[in-house]
Amino acid sequence: xxxxxxxxxxxxxxxxxxxxxxxxxxxxxxxxxxxxxxxxxxxxxxxxxxxxxxxxxxxxxxxxxxxxxxxxxxxxxxxxxxxxxxxxxxxxxxxxxxxxxxxxxxxxxxxxxxxxxxxxxxxxxxxxxxxxxxxxxxxxxxxxxxxxxxxxxxxxxxxxxxxxxxxxxxxxxxxxxxxxxxxxxxxxxxxxxxxxxxxxxxxxxxxxxxxxxxxxxxxxxxxxxxxxxxxxxxxxxxxxxxxxxxxxxxxxxxxxxxxxxxxxxxxxxxxxxxxxxxxxxxxxxxxxxxxxxxxxxxxxxxxxxxxxxxxxxxxxxxxxxxxxxxxxxxxxxxxxxxxxxxxxxxxxxxxxxxxxxxxxxxxxxxxxxxxxxxxxxxxxxxxxxxxxxxxxxxxxxxxxxxxxxxxxxxxxxxxxxxxxxxxxxxxxxxxxxxxxxxxxxxxxxxxxxxxxxxxxxxxxxxxxxxxxxxxxxxxxxxxxxxxxx
Numbered sequence: 317x318x319x320x321x322x323x324x325x326x327x328x329x330x331x332x333x334x335x336x337x338x339x340x341x342x343x344x345x346x347x348x349x350x351x352x353x354x355x356x357x358x359x360x361x362x363x364x365x366x367x368x369x370x371x372x373x374x375x376x377x378x379x380x381x382x383x384x385x386x387x388x389x390x391x392x393x394x395x396x397x398x399x400x401x402x403x404x405x406x407x408x409x410x411x412x413x414x415x416x417x418x419x420x421x422x423x424x425x426x427x428x429x430x431x432x433x434x435x436x437x438x439x440x441x442x443x444x445x446x447x448x449x450x451x452x453x454x455x456x457x458x459x460x461x462x463x464x465x466x467x468x469x470x471x472x473x474x475x476x477x478x479x480x481x482x483x484x485x486x487x488x489x490x491x492x493x494x495x496x497x498x499x500x501x502x503x504x505x506x507x508x509x510x511x512x513x514x515x516x517x518x519x520x521x522x523x524x525x526x527x528x529x530x531x532x533x534x535x536x537x538x539x540x541x542x543x544x545x546x547x548x549x550x551x552x553x554x555x556x557x558x559x560x561x562x563x564x565x566x567x568x569x570x571x572x573x574x575x576x577x578x579x580x581x582x583x584x585x586x587x588x589x590x591x592x593x594x595x596x597x598x599x600x601x602x603x604x605x606x607x608x609x610x611x612x613x614x615x616x617x618x619x620x621x622x623x624x625x626x627x628x629x630x631x632x633x634x635x636x637x638x639x640x641x642x643x644x645x646x647x648x649x650x651x652x653x654x655x656x657x658x659x660x661x662x663x664x665x666x667x668x669x670x671x672x673x674x675x676x677x678x679x680x681x682x683x684x685x686x687x688x689x690x691x692x693x694x695x696x697x698x699x700x701x702x703x704x705x706x707x708x709x710x711x712x713x714x715x716x717x718x719x720x721x722x723x724x725x726x727x728x729x730x731x732x733x734x735x736x737x738x739x740x741x742x743x744x745x746x747x748x749x750x751x752x753x754x755x756x757x758x759x760x761x762x763x764x765x766x767x768x769x770x771x772x773x774x775x776x777x778x779x780x781x782x783x784x785x786x787x788x789x790x791x792x793x794x795x796x797x798x799x800x801x
Contacts, residue, residue, distance in 0.1 A: 410740035425768035431708040442582035450574035456563035460485030492538035580632040591653035600649035656706030727766040
């Protein structure tokens with residue numbers, strides 16, 4: 317009995333709720349459609365502004381409709397007719413105003429665009445190698461047999477004139493005999509001077525020194541053995557043959573290298589080539605002496621690119637008079653290029669100077685010749701340097717630039733009496749110089765650019781249904797469902 321009574325009570329409550337909802341719908345006016353809302357908001361049935369989706373503000377249309385993403389009715393924006401009434405045809409579409417509190421919450425940071433020299437650190441890696449200009453190869457100048465090798469293993473330090481090889485050669489014996497006969501004939505009054513001079517010259521071409529030839533003439537007897545001396549001081553880095561080997565004319569026996577000077581071969585990316593110049597100073601470190609900084613000078617930049625690594629070889633002359641550095645050591649190097657106006661490299665120490673095209677360490681204040689090779693000095697301007705201290709370039713921090721792939725966007729803080737006003741601009745940039753970009757167009761000296769919070773400003777523009785600086789090309793895509801043509 318009690319269950320039936322509860323059932324009747326529940327049905328009565330349900331009927332009362334349904335009846336109340338029906339009576340309320342009769343008394344309330346219908347909700348306006350999106351075009352009617354526009355007419356109500358602007359007092360004009362011909363709304364000329366943009367339409368957007370409240371859920372997807374990137375959708376912008378010139379007439380009412382549905383969002384192609386979620387299907388919701390588009391709503392009118394205020395960036396159309398109202399902006400045009402206030403600002404005319406040039407409405408500040410990419411402007412956004414923030415209060416002091418909103419600016420603080422967004423953590424907006426700005427800095428001034430300024431004229432200043434910037435330094436570009438170019439980092440490279442490579443390894444040390446022997447200086448090819450400070451090597452000598454000892455060869456057999458006449459056919460014969462290696463009777464004795466005075467240096468038995470590589471790594472030995474030798475001085476100029478040290479004995480290296482004793483060579484047995486029957487051909488050498490025959491020529492020495494001819495020398496003695498010509499000398500004897502010349503002493504008896506017969507005209508044998510021409511033959512004597514020719515024989516002496518032949519022996520000199522075979523590697524005998526003048527004092528050795530004089531010793532043969534003074535001794536009066538021919539020898540079938542000759543001693544080959546070291547032509548320079550250094551380290552024996554290669555030993556090609558063993559004692560007792562037979563050799564022909566030109567067969568290499570030893571290689572001597574002067575390790576007091578080395579080459580550092582570096583790999584430079586092609587994007588770093590605008591900042592590298594002949595004669596620039598290089599700093600580098602090695603694994604063995606990680607706490608010590610070594611220096612060198614760029615002596616050569618390869619004219620071709622390695623198509624496998626996309627790098628260019630850079631050769632650096634290194635002084636190794638202390639003997640700490642070894643060939644084949646790996647090194648990490650840095651070149652600090654100072655950049656002036658229009659992205660040109662400036663080196664104050666080389667401005668207006670003359671430099672040797674083969675030895676970059678030879679720099680003079682006036683025209684002349686190189687003390688080492690005798691070549692004529694050339695101007696440093698011919699090697700890509702400014703002739704004097706250049707104008708300072710206009711630069712902005714790299715963190716202030718939004719790269720879209722085709723355009724570069726910067727937000728600028730404008731003077732405003734009411735809060736903080738920010739404007740998005742497309743700028744034309746020069747090369748990147750370290751932590752800065754060189755500006756060519758779009759920014760003036762002293763204007764404040766946003767270095768932190770640019771993405772937040774751009775997102776705020778989209779939330780307000782204003783055009784994003786990151787996708788300006790898609791603003792007026794018409795009724796094609798947002799497709800690009």
